[in-house]
Amino acid sequence: MEICPSNALPVRIGDKWTAWVVRLLEHGPRRFTELRKDMGRVTPKVLTETLRAMERDGMLTRTEFDEIPPRVEYELTELGHSLRALLDHTCAWTRENLPLIEAARRANDEADHARTA
Amino acid sequence: MEICPSNALPVRIGDKWTAWVVRLLEHGPRRFTELRKDMGRVTPKVLTETLRAMERDGMLTRTEFDEIPPRVEYELTELGHSLRALLDHTCAWTRENLPLIEAARRANDEADHARTA
DNA sequence: CGGGATCCATATTGATACTG
DNA sequence: CAGTATCAATATGGATCCCG
Numbered sequence: 001m002e003i004c005p006s007n008a009l010p011v012r013i014g015d016k017w018t019a020w021v022v023r024l025l026e027h028g029p030r031r032f033t034e035l036r037k038d039m040g041r042v043t044p045k046v047l048t049e050t051l052r053a054m055e056r057d058g059m060l061t062r063t064e065f066d067e068i069p070p071r072v073e074y075e076l077t078e079l080g081h082s083l084r085a086l087l088d089h090t091c092a093w094t095r096e097n098l099p100l101i102e103a104a105r106r107a108n109d110e111a112d113h114a115r116t117a
Numbered sequence: 118m119e120i121c122p123s124n125a126l127p128v129r130i131g132d133k134w135t136a137w138v139v140r141l142l143e144h145g146p147r148r149f150t151e152l153r154k155d156m157g158r159v160t161p162k163v164l165t166e167t168l169r170a171m172e173r174d175g176m177l178t179r180t181e182f183d184e185i186p187p188r189v190e191y192e193l194t195e196l197g198h199s200l201r202a203l204l205d206h207t208c209a210w211t212r213e214n215l216p217l218i219e220a221a222r223r224a225n226d227e228a229d230h231a232r233t234a
Numbered sequence: 235c236g237g238g239a240t241c242c243a244t245a246t247t248g249a250t251a252c253t254g
Numbered sequence: 255c256a257g258t259a260t261c262a263a264t265a266t267g268g269a270t271c272c273c274g
Contacts, residue, residue: 010174011203012129016247032256043248044257057127058221069255070254079217086128086210093203100196104175133267149236160268161237186235187274 010101011090013083017042017050018059022076022084025060029075059083127218128207130200134159134167135176139193139201142177146192176200 013019020039024030036047051074054060059080065071076084130136137156141147153164168191171177176197182188193201 010131010135010200011207014127018127036256041248043250045249045259046247048257049247056222056225057218058225059218064256067255070257072256079214079221082210082214083127086207089206090128090203093199097196097199101174101176104196105173108173108175153236158268160270162239162269163267165237166267181236184235187237189236 011094013087013090015050015053017046018054019087021050021054021060021074022080022087025074025076025080026084029063029073032072032074035074054080128211130204130207132167132170134163135171136204138167138171138177138191139197139204142191142193142197143201146180146190149189149191152191171197 013022017039021035024035024038032044032047032051035051036042036044039047042050051060051062055062057079058077060074060076063073063075065073130139134156138152141152141155149161149164149168152168153159153161156164159167168177168179172179174196175194177191177193180190180192182190
């Protein structure tokens with residue numbers, strides 16, 4: 001799945017991994033390890049922190065099943081889905097404008113380099 | 118001027134002060150000290166960093182006038198104004214949803230507290 | 235006036251190892 | 255499987271002082 005470049009710049013939803021989690025949950029509940037495997041390199045600690053923060057803010061629910069081996073599922077709430085809509089919007093903006101930003105950056109860096117040289 | 122609560126949660130545009138700068142420049146160019154005075158407590162170092170980063174990304178222009186005492190003006194570019202539009206959108210989302218987030222937070226914190234007690 | 239330079243406090247993220 | 259615990263690295267922001 002392609003995550004939009006919003007992770008690169010310049011709009012951030014929550015902390016570093018929040019947007020990613022929203023994307024991975026947008027089509028239904030997922031398990032801890034599924035999330036972990038689909039997100040670049042997240043340590044379990046950081047993923048747990050992210051999920052707990054999102055749960056606290058009402059963005060998702062955590063459901064623990066009483067089985068062995070254990071199973072826990074995370075699912076977006078309505079509020080979480082509303083956040084997804086906002087994410088879509090910022091992704092659209094980023095897709096449209098990131099090339100302009102990168103062009104400006106290249107131009108400015110080149111100018112700086114010319115002045116230094 | 119009332120800045121929207123997006124500084125609090127959960128969407129961030131650029132670094133900590135970027136959104137603030139966009140707001141302060143949306144009606145025209147401003148000078149360094151004007152910006153500084155209107156933004157809570159920013160040290161000149163951090164404000165300079167913020168402005169330089171935004172300039173590099175093509176969000177604003179920096180114009181130096183050859184006068185004594187020195188005068189420098191910062192002004193949003195078209196790209197900067199487009200960022201302002203995105204900011205408006207995220208502010209609207211936040212205004213709508215922040216109460217829900219805070220309610221969820223209170224509810225969860227209360228539940229945790231009850232479990233601890 | 236508009237910063238630059240230096241040093242410091244803290245928040246955020248990651249690495250690694252271990253467990254009910 | 256789904257985490258927790260501990261420790262370390264780093265990025266960010268701030269304090270303070272100084273200068274052309």
